[in-house]
Amino acid sequence: MRRYGNIFANVDWVSIMLYLALVFIGWINIYAAVYNEDHHSILDVSQRYGKQLIWIGFALILALIILMLEGQFFTSFAFPIYGVVMFSLIAVLLVGATTNGATSWFEIGDFKIQPSEFAKFATILALAKYLSMLSINMRDIKTKVVAIAIIGFPAVLILLQNDTGSTLVYAAFVFVLYREGLSGNILLFGLLAIVVFILTLIFGPINIIITAGFAYILFYTLLKFDLKVTIISLLLYSVFVFIFYNYQLKDNLIYYVFGGSLVFLLGFLIIKKELKDKAIHYVGIFVFVITCLYIFSIDFTFNEVLKEHQRTRITVLLGEEDKLVEQIENLKLARDANGINKEEQQIISDDIGAKKFSLKELRQGNGWNIKQSLIAIGSGGFSGKGFLEGTQTKFNFVPEQSTDFIFCTIGEEWGFLGTFLLVSIYVALFLRLIYLAEKQRSIFSRVYGYGVASILFFHFLVNIGMAIGLAPVIGIPLPFISYGGSSLWSFTILLFIFIKLDSERLNVLR
């Protein structure tokens, strides 16, 4: 018989202490971020800092309840819980309230709750349950499809709510799947896709396709022919590229040349019947075509599908501001140069006008947010400006200071010492979670542990990355720190279910 008096038996105090430290850091920094001289008590419940204390209180009660439950409860009810939450995600689409363009809130009187927050732990539970079933092997296509469906279903529903940030969080599950046997190439492939994405935006699709062509010729000729063919091919290719850049030929020429070469290659393969292992040639051509299509799709998606404000979130990071300033300067020089007729001058002037407008948009919108965020953190210096002394914070230069941009307040008032401590606490918690997960005897608990670590890590990565200008602006909270009941509770539930499962690991048979 279990004894309720001993609910703390075998719990991992290291994780709990790290959790409490984060919650406390969050609370005092919310106080600093929205500090109001008329309501200077940190307990004043009319202010966010007072409310956060109430949310913290509820969170601790939730934690206690979870610890009082039996671990068996979560394994047994994993799918029902997933079902209920998925239902609520559908329901919120129909009857939910819209805030900041996202239809993701249930409003009951003054009380607002965001089901997508709770979808995180529900999804992990369901995934853990599925992957811990007997006769499951990650190498099976069926397993992969089902696992991706379990993850993808809530992600799609949340995307329909117009909450892109929360949707992206589900990408974090790639770490869980990787640990459970998904090929590591998937991780590398994802990384490669991101790198190509960024390079395409910086250098333009043509340059990247030319580079890809070079790499393709190199590998293909090395793989299937001798060194002589490789060198000759690359020399020819280099001459072509040189002519292309030197005479500033039209982009279309590249497409014609590549298309022509591929058709020629295909024809060659079909005619030459004696050639062995034809399949590998076809695969090679296929991979190259797919690569080119991907590169085009980046350019297309970015310029045609994404909205202006979404684009600026990314372009700001890529130094778009400096680029625009430089372009405007160059255009001005061109306009004022000699030997330019009125018509041309007018065209250039219009171009300058358009670029100036984009620059203004950039500087006032997301560009401004990132700049102010960096100024806040950067001006904190080594030891910070002091508690309640952050001018960027106090005078509202940073947007969303108590929620998504809470890291700015910490950076400004506590300096590098504060930010370093915070980053350390997070990394320590993630590593502790992995360490505990690996100790689990049941696959369910291990998958769940990795899920918790991955979800928390993804929030950490994107939120802080955004504040320090390394990631695009994506509105997701910093776990345990950002203001808000729903997010605090969901992260608390997420973590404490694992702490509960971990405390019972010795009772579980493999």
Place this chain on the structure above:
Amino acid sequence: MKNLSNRKFIVGIIFLVIGLVFTVRLFTIQVLNDKYKVDSDNNVLRELVEYPARGLVYDRNGELLVYNEAAYDLMVLPKQVKEVDTLAFCSLLEITKEEFKEKIEKAKSFSYYKPSIFLKEISSISYANIQEQLFKYPGFFVQTRTLRKYPRNSAAHILGYIGEVSQSLIDENPYYRSGDYIGKSGLENSYEYLLRGQRGVKRILVDVHNREKGSYLDGATDTMAITGSSIKTTIDIVLQEYGELLMQNKKGSIVAIDPKTGEILSLVSAPNYDPNMLVGRAVKKNYPVLSMDSLNPLFNRALMAQYPPGSIFKTIQALIGMEDEVITENSGFSCIKSLVNCHNHPTAGNVAASVKMSCNPYYYQVFKKIIQQNKAKSFYKDSEIGLGLWSEQVKKFGFGVKLATDLPGVKKGNVPDVKFYNKWYGQGRWAFSTIYSLSIGQGEVEVIPLQMANLAAIIANRGYFYTPHFLKEIDKTDTIPSQFTTKNMVGIQDKYFTPILEGMYGVVNEPGGTARRAKIHDGIIVCGKTGTAQNPHGEDHSVFIAFAPKDDPKIAIAVYVENSGFGGTWAAPIASLMIEKYLTDSISTANLPKEQRILEANLMDVKVKK
């Protein structure tokens, strides 16, 4: 299958690497990079500059000469400017739409978040109109500045004007900032450091909406504005105005000095201008007009015009001759017109008579004795020694040297010395016969009217002078620079002045004197000396120096009227009117016709000889 549990290291390393990347990035922006600290300060710190009132300027009797009048700069904060009815706004400010666009663009290019000047120096009348409407135009507000105002409309050349500080000066002197005002000429320039005061700076914190949020560091770095010192000048504004009145329609100048102290009572340069013309926005319109004027009203003749002194120079020659003991006060020389031309008069039997009758051959012979003292055998060498000694003596009278007065731009004139002629003619190629014109104040000698007035003061003082100056008191204390309170001896013994004074008495008061018109009445004895400077470009210039009363001189004066002929005709009566005005505060009935004649005279349109 590989051992999947090894993948925990891969995942752990990924987490650690990201943590490390963040730490490096944070270290870079928080510890290594100072740019963000500056940006943060720029965000929240605003400097409110409090401009001190510039010091006031008074005349010797406490009459206000220069004060400050409030003016308003319309400021703009581009960030807060909303789409408004531009047309109405432009008509309110009396500017065109193009100007509006240009000004807004200029402000934006300066800073989007910081205020800059949109329209400068709005008068208080326009301000009243604009202020009523201003609430309709967010982003615009008014900042108070002060403009100089000259209630007496005179003494422009003395007082000078202020203007915006130039970029070269900003680079040179860290005190000044773009948009500051600085004295450009006159006393405004020479006493800039007294008049300007000290700018006050208040640092405040503002929030993202530019709302004030309190003072920076509780005001620890704030400074109070310190009002400029007020200065009392030596000018007698009534006399100054009278002088300007007498000089209307004439070209020339009047300088009056109190010989006992060197205080300049008035300094007139004609033609002149109203000092209020060079204030504020009017400068843009008026300055080109004044500087293009062919009569050159901006030119301060009293300090910058270098003329031959003419016969007033004979007083110096006589004094040097006696001091050198080459003549005595009873030396007589006959009027030999073949030496140098002269008018008809009885033979001058002594120094006093020669001064009274202004005999040219007399001074030819005196100067010959001064220059040729037989100190060397060579004819040329002897002249060289003589001229060397002579020029040193003349320079002690303040001629040929820059009088260290307190206005900028003073010229030093020219007293030719050995070096000068050696350069001009070549060494050993000149002698007395080459330079004899100097004997009667013609030729290469040049002086400014201030030096002439100073000569009158030296004679009145019987041998010394104080450097002429304008500063009397600073903030009601009369400590003025020691250069103005040091007695400058001219190196001539007291006794040699007696015959000069006697002669100058005769000039005005005895039959045969050259300036009988300068006599006021028996109550005030004026001593004077006329001069007529030959002018190769036109009618001769008329000169007169004088002082009065004879036995207790209170005023020494020099009047120089260009192109007006003989010194006794115009310069002398003007001097006498000035003296009478200063000593008695009015013009006696008997002298009113004299005043009338001067006021009606127009000596501007004298034909210029080609």
